[in-house]
Amino acid sequence: MSWDDKLLKQAKKIIKLYPQKRSALGPLLHLAQSKDGYISDDSISVISDLVGITEVQVKSVSTFYSMYKQEPTGKYLLSVCKSISCEINNSSEVINKVQEFTGLNNNETDEDELFTFEAVECIGACGGAPAVQVNYETVEGVTPENAINMCKWLKETKPDVVVADEMQENFGGVKSFDWAIQDNSGSTSTAPGFQTLNTTKVKK
Amino acid sequence: MSEKVNLNVNGLEIESDPNKLLIEACEDSGIHIPRFCWHKRLDPVGMCRMCLVEVETPRGKMLVPSCTTEVSDEMVVDTESDVVKKAQEGVLEFLLINHPLDCPICDKAGECPLQDQTMAYGPGESRFVEEKRHFEKPINISEIILLDRERCILCARCTRFSDEISGDPLIEFIQRGNKTEVNTFPNEPFKSYFSGNTVQICPVGALTSTSYRFKARPWDLKSIRSTCNGCPTGCSIELNSSQNKMLRILGVDNDAVNQGWMCDKGRYNFEYLNSDSRLKTPLKMTDNELVEIEIQDVYSELAEFIKDRQTKVNFLLGSNLTNEDYVAFREFSNTISKSERSFYLNDDLLYKGFFGENIELAKIDDLNSSDAIVVWAEDLKEKLPVLYLRIRQAVKNGVKLVVFGHTNETLSDIADVFYGKDMVSENFEILKDLSKMKEINNLVAGKNITAILGKSTPYQSDESVTKLFEFLNSNANSKVLNAYSKGNTYGAFQTLENLKGLNDFVNDISKDNTDLLFIVGADPIGRSVYSNQIKSIIKSIDTVVTLDNFNHETSELSDYVVPISSTLGEKEGTFTNIEFRTSRIDKLVPSPGQTLSDWEFITSLMNFAGLTVETNSLEDLNRKAYENLDSSLSPVFDNLDKPSNLDGMINIFNPKIAASENKLNKTMFFTGEKLYGDSATERHSDSISMLGSKKFIEVSESVAEKYNLTSGSCILAQDELEVTVSYEVNNSFPNDLVYIPTNRRELNKFDFSREIMIIPSQVKEALNVN
Numbered sequence: 001m002s003w004d005d006k007l008l009k010q011a012k013k014i015i016k017l018y019p020q021k022r023s024a025l026g027p028l029l030h031l032a033q034s035k036d037g038y039i040s041d042d043s044i045s046v047i048s049d050l051v052g053i054t055e056v057q058v059k060s061v062s063t064f065y066s067m068y069k070q071e072p073t074g075k076y077l078l079s080v081c082k083s084i085s086c087e088i089n090n091s092s093e094v095i096n097k098v099q100e101f102t103g104l105n106n107n108e109t110d111e112d113e114l115f116t117f118e119a120v121e122c123i124g125a126c127g128g129a130p131a132v133q134v135n136y137e138t139v140e141g142v143t144p145e146n147a148i149n150m151c152k153w154l155k156e157t158k159p160d161v162v163v164a165d166e167m168q169e170n171f172g173g174v175k176s177f178d179w180a181i182q183d184n185s186g187s188t189s190t191a192p193g194f195q196t197l198n199t200t201k202v203k204k
Numbered sequence: 205m206s207e208k209v210n211l212n213v214n215g216l217e218i219e220s221d222p223n224k225l226l227i228e229a230c231e232d233s234g235i236h237i238p239r240f241c242w243h244k245r246l247d248p249v250g251m252c253r254m255c256l257v258e259v260e261t262p263r264g265k266m267l268v269p270s271c272t273t274e275v276s277d278e279m280v281v282d283t284e285s286d287v288v289k290k291a292q293e294g295v296l297e298f299l300l301i302n303h304p305l306d307c308p309i310c311d312k313a314g315e316c317p318l319q320d321q322t323m324a325y326g327p328g329e330s331r332f333v334e335e336k337r338h339f340e341k342p343i344n345i346s347e348i349i350l351l352d353r354e355r356c357i358l359c360a361r362c363t364r365f366s367d368e369i370s371g372d373p374l375i376e377f378i379q380r381g382n383k384t385e386v387n388t389f390p391n392e393p394f395k396s397y398f399s400g401n402t403v404q405i406c407p408v409g410a411l412t413s414t415s416y417r418f419k420a421r422p423w424d425l426k427s428i429r430s431t432c433n434g435c436p437t438g439c440s441i442e443l444n445s446s447q448n449k450m451l452r453i454l455g456v457d458n459d460a461v462n463q464g465w466m467c468d469k470g471r472y473n474f475e476y477l478n479s480d481s482r483l484k485t486p487l488k489m490t491d492n493e494l495v496e497i498e499i500q501d502v503y504s505e506l507a508e509f510i511k512d513r514q515t516k517v518n519f520l521l522g523s524n525l526t527n528e529d530y531v532a533f534r535e536f537s538n539t540i541s542k543s544e545r546s547f548y549l550n551d552d553l554l555y556k557g558f559f560g561e562n563i564e565l566a567k568i569d570d571l572n573s574s575d576a577i578v579v580w581a582e583d584l585k586e587k588l589p590v591l592y593l594r595i596r597q598a599v600k601n602g603v604k605l606v607v608f609g610h611t612n613e614t615l616s617d618i619a620d621v622f623y624g625k626d627m628v629s630e631n632f633e634i635l636k637d638l639s640k641m642k643e644i645n646n647l648v649a650g651k652n653i654t655a656i657l658g659k660s661t662p663y664q665s666d667e668s669v670t671k672l673f674e675f676l677n678s679n680a681n682s683k684v685l686n687a688y689s690k691g692n693t694y695g696a697f698q699t700l701e702n703l704k705g706l707n708d709f710v711n712d713i714s715k716d717n718t719d720l721l722f723i724v725g726a727d728p729i730g731r732s733v734y735s736n737q738i739k740s741i742i743k744s745i746d747t748v749v750t751l752d753n754f755n756h757e758t759s760e761l762s763d764y765v766v767p768i769s770s771t772l773g774e775k776e777g778t779f780t781n782i783e784f785r786t787s788r789i790d791k792l793v794p795s796p797g798q799t800l801s802d803w804e805f806i807t808s809l810m811n812f813a814g815l816t817v818e819t820n821s822l823e824d825l826n827r828k829a830y831e832n833l834d835s836s837l838s839p840v841f842d843n844l845d846k847p848s849n850l851d852g853m854i855n856i857f858n859p860k861i862a863a864s865e866n867k868l869n870k871t872m873f874f875t876g877e878k879l880y881g882d883s884a885t886e887r888h889s890d891s892i893s894m895l896g897s898k899k900f901i902e903v904s905e906s907v908a909e910k911y912n913l914t915s916g917s918c919i920l921a922q923d924e925l926e927v928t929v930s931y932e933v934n935n936s937f938p939n940d941l942v943y944i945p946t947n948r949r950e951l952n953k954f955d956f957s958r959e960i961m962i963i964p965s966q967v968k969e970a971l972n973v974n
């Protein structure tokens with residue numbers, strides 16, 4: 001098995017939350033994503049053992065959902081929305097600028113394994129279009145200039161946790177609505193930050 | 205039975221059972237709705253939308269998929285409206301967008317649902333001008349199955365089969381949307397005993413078999429219905445040939461038996477029929493060599509022996525004969541001697557079983573209606589594969605399952621109770637008092653049980669199984685399915701008396717009581733665990749006549765070898781399955797050279813020897829086989845050929861088995877057989893010959909430790925004999941147990957009553973260096 005004890009312990013904790021082992025498949029795949037930055041065949045074998053379904057059945061699920069990456073990602077997964085509300089609000093320019101800065105085409109990762117860029121379908125932040133996610137932490141109202149600033153900031157400070165609220169304050173603009181709750185926890189990998197998965201951390 | 209519901213379909217009033225799917229209810233009333241993904245034996249998924257029909261709803265007429273919609277009373281349905289037609293055209297236009305123009309080179313063309321339904325319901329033209337999606341042309345998803353992903357229409361029949369029916373989901377949809385494909389996990393091929401079924405139910409030519417690929421066009425095929433004689437399940441099958449060559453076997457949906465499925469060995473073990481190595485002319489041992497001889501000379505030379513009333517004759521019969529063949533030997537034997545005689549079957553595991561007045565025998569269908577199934581027998585997946593599928597089906601329908609070790613681990617996955625090493629000793633004795641085991645008592649006490657019972661290995665005591673039987677018999681309302689596992693064993697039960705197995709053969713037969721021994725369709729030296737003893741017996745007997753399809757280790761020691769036709773496709777007759785269901789074996793292809801049916805050979809021999817022959821034709825033998833049965837119920841050809849009897853006729857029967865208890869010494873090694881082996885027929889069926897060639901053993905953890913097995917292979921040694929095998933550690937074995945499959949040649953050559961040494965291969969290498 002290619003998972004260390006800590007990760008296996010985490011996995012078993014997650015499995016316990018469900019009435020059937022196989023129901024834990026989705027979260028376990030996120031866990032695998034947080035470990036390697038993608039879903040490796042090794043991880044698939046481990047998960048298949050853990051939940052008692054065949055490897056190809058795990059693969060079937062992991063390749064169906066686009067949040068489970070089939071290729072390694074960089075430290076930061078930049079997802080820029082290209083759907084209609086964002087497009088109307090100039091997302092194509094955001095996309096251009098991010099691509100220019102990173103030198104990446106869609107779904108590419110740079111040599112330093114710092115950035116992976118993708119243009120994605122609606123991420124549910126239409127009210128704050130154009131929207132961008134960094135490791136699934138959403139920033140709304142991002143102008144092309146601020147997108148560049150954000151990339152520069154990521155490149156220079158290389159934060160271990162990216163926090164939506166913090167990025168919103170520094171690089172965001174108009175928001176869908178005010179959540180009114182301060183949340184200074186964020187994502188620590190290219191999997192979304194979930195407490196049960198241990199993929200989130202509070203930024204001090 | 206609940207009330208029927210009434211529907212109006214296309215203006216016609218039809219009746220249906222409630223809870224039926226609309227597509228099925230229509231089908232039953234003769235209204236065909238096109239479909240790709242729906243298959244009567246699989247759960248509906250509504251993947252393809254080909255079965256859309258219009259149903260009236262409170263909100264007006266709506267298009268619904270008829271394969272996922274249940275009937276309801278007063279439902280009004282239109283399967284032919286303009287809207288339905290438009291939908292069908294649309295679905296087909298979409299399906300054809302990515303479908304390659306492969307028909308000219310596709311095995312399926314001519315019997316392809318996609319072709320046929322495009323013709324019947326398609327739009328006639330396509331508006332698609334973009335490029336179709338492309339995949340590497342067929343990839344091997346296993347050693348015997350190929351997948352052409354471009355042709356796949358994503359109906360999920362194959363994936364559902366492997367998940368729901370055979371329980372080995374090694375193929376699945378990968379990716380999504382336009383990129384979706386069926387595939388396996390890298391380096392994890394579609395290794396399944398049932399994979400051929402997916403080829404049969406694939407509605408396009410995406411899944412093909414190595415054995416049939418590019419061999420024929422469907423419209424050139426001749427076909428006939430028959431029964432598989434591979435094991436006592438007796439699956440209903442269709443044989444296909446072209447230009448007098450057997451090319452393909454398909455499963456036929458016999459509701460009470462195989463429901464359309466087959467195992468891959470039954471399906472693909474036929475290529476040997478066309479092999480050049482088939483025996484075509486009789487042979488006689490002359491100066492230690494088998495040389496060709498005229499059949500007339502065989503008859504006249506043997507007739508001389510037989511005319512001499514002093515000659516003592518015995519029979520060792522294989523399990524792949526037809527009932528008529530068995531009767532021919534019985535008649536022959538009755539004619540030459542009036543005294544009672546035993547017939548020996550080529551079976552290491554033949555034992556008394558559970559028959560008699562007070563024992564109710566089960567039918568396969570009883571599995572579905574029982575409260576629980578209790579299994580203690582040889583590995584059913586290996587030995588009675590489609591019966592194994594029927595157990596899976598019953599469990600899926602909610603029947604409870606109790607399984608005893610150490611052979612049916614594959615069933616333990618779906619068992620409610622599995623009694624492994626804590627409960628069953630390495631000697632195959634039940635260790636604990638069953639009446640005190642809560643789990644089994646809860647499941648069986650006072651319930652309707654089907655018990656599938658048999659011996660798991662020759663050295664297991666008869667008594668151990670009897671104990672379980674008695675427990676069930678006194679605590680539950682139980683029916684028994686005796687799990688003998690060789691070909692037409694039940695046909696032999698029905699037609700022969702005083703049956704014994706190889707254990708008794710070895711004890712009984714010697715040159716003192718046998719001058720002339722007929723060995724028919726059997727290679728005990730190549731397969732039995734009594735190989736060595738049988739070899740010396742055969743060597744000592746004056747005249748041994750072997751009848752078979754191929755030369756093998758046994759025939760090579762015989763005085764006469766007579767080529768016979770194969771029961772598969774080259775003979776007519778009847779076969780009796782595990783529930784005493786007798787059905788037709790039929791002939792589709794001629795047999796090669798001078799081959800004869802066993803009964804033809806014996807009948808001619810009797811005529812040559814001047815014996816009175818009452819059964820001169822196949823029909824005579826067929827009548828004779830069932831002369832004790834009420835004529836309207838008896839499975840004579842006339843009755844079996846009636847359309848209502850194509851699925852066979854059951855006549856439960858109490859066989860006269862005279863087998864005595866096996867007195868084998870118990871050692872660490874327990875013998876069994878895998879589905880695939882390297883028998884003569886398998887070796888000569890190229891598509892599957894590699895599947896049974898590997899020599900391996902399974903060892904308990906303690907054995908692996910004790911013998912320091914680390915490298916994946918080891919050497920088994922006894923006296924002069926040394927065989928290199930790979931090994932697998934089986935965690936569910938009790939300490940000190942080793943499984944050895946004896947249908948892999950050489951592995952049956954050990955004396956299993958004495959110690960066999962296990963030498964790790966690295967040690968052996970070290971020794972060789974010195």
Ligand code: SF4
Pocket residue numbers: 355356357358359360361362363386402405406407408410411
């Ligand atoms: S391979 Fe055949 S059976 Fe399997 S999904 Fe494709 S079309 Fe259906």
Ligand code: SF4
Pocket residue numbers: 432433434435436437438439462465466467468469470471588589590591
């Ligand atoms: S299960 Fe038995 S009868 Fe059925 S196909 Fe296989 S060998 Fe033949």
Ligand code: FES
Pocket residue numbers: 081082083084085086087121122123124125126129130131
């Ligand atoms: S369109 Fe961009 S978030 Fe919905």
Ligand code: FES
Pocket residue numbers: 238239240241242249250251252253254255256269270271272
């Ligand atoms: S047959 Fe109904 S959707 Fe495929």
